[in-house]
Amino acid sequence: MSILQSYGWNGHFENQYTRFKNQGLEAGRVMAIQGFKHLLITGTGKQEALLAGALMNSKEPEAYPKVGDWVLFKRYETEGIILDVLPRLNELSRKSPGAATTRQVLAVNIDAAFIVQGVDHDFNPMRLQRYLQQVQQCGIAPIVVLNKADLVSNPGHYLHAVEELGYQCPVYLASALDKADQEQWAAACLQPGKTYILLGSSGVGKSTLLNAWLGYHLQQEGAISTANSKGRHTTTARNLVLLPNGSLVIDAPGMREFGMTLEDDATTVSHPHIDELSGQCRFSDCTHLHEPGCTVLAAVDNGQLPQQVYRSYVKLLREQQHYQTSAADKKRIERHFGKISKQVFAHRKNRKY
Incomplete structure (x- = not known):
C-alpha cells in the first residue's frame, strides 16, 4: 500500500486527479494548518x-483547503505551493460563532464522527441532538461516545437518554482510562483507511481517547478544574493522525457553539421520530407547530414523543429558518452590490476616468 x-x-480522488497528472502537479492530503502553513502528507512523506x-x-474562504482535503501542489525547493483542491x-x-450568518467548514472527507460527551457534568441531550442533526445533514455517519x-x-x-432521541446510530x-474497554469498542468502529473526527466540548476526554488509540501522548492535555469538571482547550488546532490499525482521526478543538447550517432547499429539520409521525398528519405541508390534525403534536401530548426532543426540534427549526433568511439576504445584497459595481465601472469607462 502506498503512503497516499x-x-x-x-x-474517487484518483479519477479526479487523472487530468492533472501531465501538468506536473502532485497530490497531497492536508494533515494540519498553522497560520498560512499547510502540512501535507504526500507520496514521498x-x-x-x-x-x-x-x-x-x-x-471563497470556505473553499480554501481544510484538514482532510486532497490538494494539488507544486514543489519549489523546500516548500510547496497549493494550486487547487480536489472535489x-x-x-x-x-x-x-457569534452573530454573523456565515458557514465555517471544520474538516472534510470524513466517513464518521465520534460525538463525545462526558456523563459526569457535560451530558446534555439537547446539545447532543444538535450535533447529531448537523453531522447527519453534512452526510457523515454519527457515533455517540458517552x-x-x-x-x-x-x-x-445516559445510554437510554441517547436512545430516546431516536437517532439510529451506535452509542458506546x-x-x-479502561484500556480493555477502549480496545473492544474502538476495534468495532475504527476501520483501516477510513477517516473519523472527534467532536465535543472541552474537557470531555477527546484527546485522552485519541492518545489511548495511538498508544502515546500526541500532545500535553489541559488541566481540568475539580470544581466544575470543565477543561481548558486541550486541542487548539485540527490535526489528522494515522492510528496503528490504519484508520485516520481528526482531533477537533472543543466547541462552545455548534450552530446549524441547513442549506437553501431544506424546508424542515429532519428527525427520525418526527419524520415517521409526519406522514400521518392531516396536511402534507404541516409544520408541526400549531396545525389541527398534527400527529406530531398529538404524540407530544400523549407522551409518545418526548417533550425535550420536540422542544429541541422546534428550536433547531427556528434556527434553520433564521440562518436561511439571513443567508438569502446576504446573497441579495451581494447581487445588488455586484450590479452597482458593474454600473460604476461602465460609467467610468464611458467617461474615461
Missing part, C-alpha cells in the same frame, strides 16, 4: 506548503 492510500486515497495567490483570489466527498460545517462512564453510578440511564459507554 494509507491516508485515505481512493478511486510530509511537506509544508502555502496557498497560491490565484487560489485565494478565486475561491470533496463531504464537508463538516457549522454556523460561524465518556467517563466510570464516574457515575448508573451509566445505563466508555472510560478513557
Whole structure:
C-alpha cells in the first residue's frame, strides 16, 4: 500500500486527479494548518506548503483547503505551493460563532464522527441532538461516545437518554482510562483507511481517547478544574493522525457553539421520530407547530414523543429558518452590490476616468 492510500486515497480522488497528472502537479492530503502553513502528507512523506495567490483570489474562504482535503501542489525547493483542491466527498460545517450568518467548514472527507460527551457534568441531550442533526445533514455517519462512564453510578440511564432521541446510530459507554474497554469498542468502529473526527466540548476526554488509540501522548492535555469538571482547550488546532490499525482521526478543538447550517432547499429539520409521525398528519405541508390534525403534536401530548426532543426540534427549526433568511439576504445584497459595481465601472469607462 502506498503512503497516499494509507491516508485515505481512493478511486474517487484518483479519477479526479487523472487530468492533472501531465501538468506536473502532485497530490497531497492536508494533515494540519498553522497560520498560512499547510502540512501535507504526500507520496514521498510530509511537506509544508502555502496557498497560491490565484487560489485565494478565486475561491471563497470556505473553499480554501481544510484538514482532510486532497490538494494539488507544486514543489519549489523546500516548500510547496497549493494550486487547487480536489472535489470533496463531504464537508463538516457549522454556523460561524457569534452573530454573523456565515458557514465555517471544520474538516472534510470524513466517513464518521465520534460525538463525545462526558456523563459526569457535560451530558446534555439537547446539545447532543444538535450535533447529531448537523453531522447527519453534512452526510457523515454519527457515533455517540458517552465518556467517563466510570464516574457515575448508573451509566445505563445516559445510554437510554441517547436512545430516546431516536437517532439510529451506535452509542458506546466508555472510560478513557479502561484500556480493555477502549480496545473492544474502538476495534468495532475504527476501520483501516477510513477517516473519523472527534467532536465535543472541552474537557470531555477527546484527546485522552485519541492518545489511548495511538498508544502515546500526541500532545500535553489541559488541566481540568475539580470544581466544575470543565477543561481548558486541550486541542487548539485540527490535526489528522494515522492510528496503528490504519484508520485516520481528526482531533477537533472543543466547541462552545455548534450552530446549524441547513442549506437553501431544506424546508424542515429532519428527525427520525418526527419524520415517521409526519406522514400521518392531516396536511402534507404541516409544520408541526400549531396545525389541527398534527400527529406530531398529538404524540407530544400523549407522551409518545418526548417533550425535550420536540422542544429541541422546534428550536433547531427556528434556527434553520433564521440562518436561511439571513443567508438569502446576504446573497441579495451581494447581487445588488455586484450590479452597482458593474454600473460604476461602465460609467467610468464611458467617461474615461
